[in-house]
Amino acid sequence: MENQPKLNSSKEVIAFLAERFPRCFSAEGEARPLKIGIFQDLVERVQGEMSLSKTQLRSALRLYTSSWRYLYGIKPGATRVDLDGNPCGELEEQHVEHARKQLEEAKARVQAQRAEKQAKKREANGEGEAPRRERKSRPTTPRRKEGAGNKPRAEKPAAKAARAAEPRHTPVTDLSVLKQGQSVKVKAGNNAMDATVQEVTKDGVRVQLTSGMSMIVRAEHLMF
Missing domain, CATH: 2.30.30.140 (SH3 type barrels.)
Known part of the structure; x- marks a missing residue:
């Protein structure tokens, strides 16, 4: 017992559980829905193994059941299993709906994080552009068309006088x-x-x- 290696992360604990209970846990691919109350079964079955504490088991179980591959497995018609892979009843509709919402929220968070990271990268590279000001169009003065209703321009007095003074x-x-x-x-x-x-x-x-x-x-x- 004293020579057993110690598991330091939740991922290492999940890998250990997938090897210890292959019909219940999986290290990759779609995961099967777990029996309700499986945490107590884990405490009883692995107590003392790999120096695992209840806190480590609880953290690893939380990480496992919140992963996308596990949430994908929570779907109508799927059956829960115990540590040995025995069926423990079908999923209820409320559990399926809850898993669906968790998956959508997780995807939305990832997309938001990616968008924020790309924005910071563009800003760091100086690619951000200041918003352009819209030019206000100046009101155009309509041209007066020559025709009916328009008075001809009056001849200037000086030009008129000069023309009148010209000899015939x-x-x-x-x-x-x-x-x-x-x-x-x-x-x-x-x-x-x-x-x-x-x-x-x-x-x-x-x-x-x-x-x-x-x-x-x-x-x-x-x-x-």
């Missing part, structure tokens, strides 16, 4: 009235340049601009 020119319609040395205007786009008649020819009128350049101009480009 009379187009030349008869070349016979032109004489050498007479002052005329030559249209060049929207402008009128000062010129002097030099000669009236069959092709047009030769004029000299104030710049000194001479050129032949048709009658429709001349004004008084």
